[in-house]
Amino acid sequence: AQSVTQLGSHVSVSEGALVLLRCNYSSSVPPYLFWYVQYPNQGLQLLLKYTSAATLVKGINGFEAEFKKSETSFHLTKPSAHMSDAAEYFCAVSYAGKSTFGDGTTLTVKP
Amino acid sequence: DADVTQTPRNRITKTGKRIMLECSQTKGHDRMYWYRQDPGLGLRLIYYSFDVKDINKGEISDGYSVSRQAQAKFSLSLESAIPNQTALYFCATSDFGTSGTPGRNEQFFGPGTRLTVL
Numbered sequence: 001a002q003s004v005t006q007l008g009s010h011v012s013v014s015e016g017a018l019v020l021l022r023c024n025y026s027s028s029v030p031p032y033l034f035w036y037v038q039y040p041n042q043g044l045q046l047l048l049k050y051t052s053a054a055t056l057v058k059g060i061n062g063f064e065a066e067f068k069k070s071e072t073s074f075h076l077t078k079p080s081a082h083m084s085d086a087a088e089y090f091c092a093v094s095y096a097g098k099s100t101f102g103d104g105t106t107l108t109v110k111p
Numbered sequence: 112d113a114d115v116t117q118t119p120r121n122r123i124t125k126t127g128k129r130i131m132l133e134c135s136q137t138k139g140h141d142r143m144y145w146y147r148q149d150p151g152l153g154l155r156l157i158y159y160s161f162d163v164k165d166i167n168k169g170e171i172s173d174g175y176s177v178s179r180q181a182q183a184k185f186s187l188s189l190e191s192a193i194p195n196q197t198a199l200y201f202c203a204t205s206d207f208g209t210s211g212t213p214g215r216n217e218q219f220f221g222p223g224t225r226l227t228v229l
Contacts, residue, residue, distance in 0.1 A: 009151060034217055043115070043201055043220030044154075090153060097142055097161060097205065098169075099218060103153040 002027045002093040006102035014110050019063075019078040021105050023091030026072065032094040033074045035065055038104075039087045047089070050074060061085070081109045114138045115221040117202050123227045130189040132224050134202030142205040143185040144218065145169075145177060147198040154201065160185055161207075192228040200224045 007022040048059025156169030
């Protein structure tokens with residue numbers, strides 16, 4: 001069975017500060033891992049995905065995530081937050097065509 | 112035009128009414144999914160379909176049913192709506208892909224349907 005835990009339901013950073021959103025997973029098989037972003041009144045869209053190639057994955061809008069098998073983690077980072085990054089972020093693990101999502105982290109960016 | 116569309120976008124109904132939410136996609140994907148989103152609970156899978164003749168229950172299928180009318184269409188029905196089915200509902204699609212490895216490919220989401228059951 002697969003599961004995902006996102007640490008921190010709300011994260012607040014200042015504009016220009018580092019963004020770190022935490023995700024830990026549990027999977028009985030090598031995982032496929034994803035980060036999605038949801039802007040207000042919209043569906044989810046893919047930020048980046050890990051599919052067993054490079055452990056450091058770069059995504060859209062300057063985000064990246066590092067797969068660490070020893071820590072069962074896939075944390076999302078961005079060096080410098082923009083106001084437009086304010087949204088809800090979901091980590092997901094996928095197997096056999098089904099995804100399991102974390103509870104989400106709402107990112108607030110303060111001016 | 113949007114690749115995954117959902118109708119209606121908003122719906123208010125009363126307890127006991129039958130409701131159908133519709134999803135259409137132009138991405139040519141075989142796999143389609145229905146999720147509900149509740150604050151603080153992430154997305155939970157209601158039903159999924161890997162092709163027209165394949166329908167599977169997700170983790171919270173009680174009180175819901177689905178119909179896969181065509182590769183491009185996947186409808187979700189609430190036979191007798193109740194207030195705790197008030198939520199945001201999302202349809203999503205996915206491609207099996209050329210890798211032959213299930214789960215490798217991301218899902219593409221519709222804009223959601225906000226359902227309120229009074």
